Amino acid sequence: MINDELEPMPEVRQLSARQRRVLGVLLEKAATTPEYYPLTLKALTAGCNQKNNRSPVVDYDEDQALETLDELRKLGLAAVVHTESGRTERYRHYFRKRYSFSQIQAAALTELLLRGRQSLGDLRTRISRFVTVDDLETLRQELSGLLSGGYLQASGPLERRGVEVDHTFYLPAEQQKLSWSSSAEPADSSDSPRAASVSPSPAAVDTSRLNDEIAQLQQQQAELRAELASLRETVGTLADRIDRLCRDLGV
Secondary structure (H helix, E strand, C coil), X not given: CECXXXXXXXXXXXXXHHHHHHHHHHHHHHHHCHHHCCEEXXXXXXXXXXXXXXXXXXXXXXXXXXXXXXXXXXXXXXXXXXXXXXXXXXXXXXXXXXXXXXXXXXXXXXXXXXXXXXXXXXXXXXXXXCCCCCCHHHHHHHHHHHHHHCCEEECCCCCECXXXXXXXXXXXXXXXXXXXXXXXXXXXXXXXXXXXXXXXXXXXXXXXXXXXXXXXXXXXXXXXXXXXXXXXXXXXXXXXHHHHHHHHHCC
């Protein structure tokens, strides 16, 4: 899945925790706040240290973020962008140029890089701020490509209910391999004889409706958090501009 538009480089399959966070933030902000992308070092550091949509929560300083950016640049996964004024360097990712992932696949990996393992339902809800995923079957199809390419790991078959997925960019020492389990409940199928012959009980119907409402609330919460993160970054960018203006005016 490597894209050959850039100079050929060794395929990157492992990243440190800090590299994953910095790359994930670059991917996230490029998709959710393109008007502020590429990112300044200050905005990138703030994005790494966000308390929402992050697991674990970290506290990097700008020197650590800059050091990690240099590492990603050597791997061909990030680049520095010089502004017209030449006064502020900004940074962008080359993830989509290095790998030929679809939009949904890239969004899924971005969310996994930022939060780690999660269920398919949670993943679909969270990547809705990046891209529209019509249904879980569409997500399964996209994830199947990542799974076969070795970029994704799962706790069981993607068709089974309750299965969890995660990226595979961990270092070996982190020992973050998901154990494949066959105990997950199979996904429902309306074509199966059992499904055709058994009518759902009122309790099952109520539970299904409740689960749908919970999923909608979770999606709304994710969207609100994304808006809040965007507002925080906007405030940070405006503060940078005010600081520069004050310096120019000698205030």
